[in-house]
Amino acid sequence: MSSRVLIIGAGGVGGVVAHKCAQVKDTFGEIMLASRTLSKCERIAGEVAELQGRTIRTAALDADDPKNTIRLIEDFEPELVINVALPYQDLAIMDACLATGVHYLDTANYEPPDEAKFEYKWQWAYRERFEQAGLTAILGCGFDPGQTNIYCAWAQKHHFDTIRSVDIMDCNAGSHGKAFATNFNPEINIREITQRGRYWEKGEWKETDPLSVHTPFHFAECGEKEMYLMYHEELESLVQNLRGLERIRFWMTFGKAYLTHLEVLQNVGMTSITPIDFEGQQIVPLQFLKAVLPKPESLGENYTGKTNIGCWIEGEKDGVFKRYYIYNVCDHAACYREVRSQAISYTTGVPAMLGAKLLLDGVWKKPGVHNVETLDPDPFMQQIGKHGLPWVETYPTEPLPV
Numbered sequence: 531m532s533s534r535v536l537i538i539g540a541g542g543v544g545g546v547v548a549h550k551c552a553q554v555k556d557t558f559g560e561i562m563l564a565s566r567t568l569s570k571c572e573r574i575a576g577e578v579a580e581l582q583g584r585t586i587r588t589a590a591l592d593a594d595d596p597k598n599t600i601r602l603i604e605d606f607e608p609e610l611v612i613n614v615a616l617p618y619q620d621l622a623i624m625d626a627c628l629a630t631g632v633h634y635l636d637t638a639n640y641e642p643p644d645e646a647k648f649e650y651k652w653q654w655a656y657r658e659r660f661e662q663a664g665l666t667a668i669l670g671c672g673f674d675p676g677q678t679n680i681y682c683a684w685a686q687k688h689h690f691d692t693i694r695s696v697d698i699m700d701c702n703a704g705s706h707g708k709a710f711a712t713n714f715n716p717e718i719n720i721r722e723i724t725q726r727g728r729y730w731e732k733g734e735w736k737e738t739d740p741l742s743v744h745t746p747f748h749f750a751e752c753g754e755k756e757m758y759l760m761y762h763e764e765l766e767s768l769v770q771n772l773r774g775l776e777r778i779r780f781w782m783t784f785g786k787a788y789l790t791h792l793e794v795l796q797n798v799g800m801t802s803i804t805p806i807d808f809e810g811q812q813i814v815p816l817q818f819l820k821a822v823l824p825k826p827e828s829l830g831e832n833y834t835g836k837t838n839i840g841c842w843i844e845g846e847k848d849g850v851f852k853r854y855y856i857y858n859v860c861d862h863a864a865c866y867r868e869v870r871s872q873a874i875s876y877t878t879g880v881p882a883m884l885g886a887k888l889l890l891d892g893v894w895k896k897p898g899v900h901n902v903e904t905l906d907p908d909p910f911m912q913q914i915g916k917h918g919l920p921w922v923e924t925y926p927t928e929p930l931p932v
């Protein structure tokens with residue numbers, strides 16, 4: 531049975547979600563893309579018509595105020611909202627879904643705009659209300675968080691009795707030809723990278739100076755890259771949901787030029803989120819920086835190279851130590867040919883579409899608020915390859931170099 535879906539946010543990820551939903555006509559019968567800037571929705575709708583041969587509706591929406599989203603939902607009557615705007619809008623959109631009786635899915639957890647801090651507590655506080663309303667909210671259904679959490683659930687279900695350690699490793703070996711750009715929303719990306727590193731070991735969180743712990747690692751189809759230990763939101767939920775876990779860390783690769791630019795921007799105060807007075811106006815330096823940096827959705831055209839994102843997992847099966855590494859490799863140029871996007875937005879948007887499909891098909895429909903690793907990984911793993919993100923499983927003989 532086909533359903534109506536409302537996608538909020540017409541950035542890099544929103545574009546991919548629109549294209550991928552359009553490819554699955556049986557589930558997504560009618561699609562509306564709404565965002566703050568209508569022209570962005572219209573540009574994407576044009577590309578969807580050209581590449582996927584489908585017409586989607588568009589609307590201007592400021593989702594910071596739930597009243598606006600409620601009005602749009604009442605008009606369009608979707609069964610589900612896919613929120614791929616910014617983390618700042620999560621709670622307002624969840625409120626609108628509760629008010630109108632609509633399911634919810636997102637790819638990033640809530641962040642208050644005036645504090646560089648992301649945590650699930652604000653969204654987990656909605657559990658009872660979604661449960662009582664008989665509505666499903668699926669949190670963090672991109673790649674990381676998202677597909678990486680599902681890899682962990684899959685490993686827990688099929689490969690391990692006990693998982694002792696998880697290392698999530700996110701490598702982008704692509705090149706977009708710009709001196710400095712971020713692959714997803716610059717403001718959110720820079721807030722994430724410049725915060726202190728954090729990992730969980732033996733029941734407690736341990737902190738490191740930002741990007742101070744790093745090691746080279748050879749990524750399949752990407753080569754050897756330096757990866758840096760960072761805090762990332764999926765650690766918070768996986769610590770709660772994996773049996774016997776003793777350590778979990780997150781690593782991301784960065785090139786030298788990227789880090790040098792970032793250091794300079796930080797040193798001159800451009801990454802600050804504290805408002806300053808500029809010629810009689812209050813401006814937030816990081817928001818101004820975002821305005822002058824290339825838009826993530828503009829990077830796709832000349833992007834070459836690949837991404838490799840996966841989970842390195844160690845533990846026991848049938849009383850024997852086991853090492854397991856599962857990952858996906860994604861090609862920037864191939865993504866552009868298919869949906870006019872680079873691989874970072876693509877790897878986020880495809881799991882979001884599939885999570886939405888599983889919810890609407892009834893497979894992942896479960897009243898409450900759920901992180902994806904608590905849902906059955908099998909249907910997702912069976913279908914994700916054919917939608918563009920196949921996975922590779924290996925059994926490494928050597929330990930990680932760190």
Ligand code: NDP
Nearest residue numbers: 539540541542543566567593615638672673674675714715
């Ligand atoms: P972009 O900045 O490219 O797009 C965000 C879009 O949201 C823009 O079109 C923006 O509109 C719109 N928007 C912002 N505020 C509002 C508002 N108040 N009301 C309506 N629309 C609004 O970001 P990305 O597409 O790169 O990222 C989208 C989301 O995906 C983010 O939350 C990000 O954190 C998440 N993400 C998750 C990943 C994962 O693997 N889990 C990986 C990458 C991203 P305008 O253009 O007018 O500003």
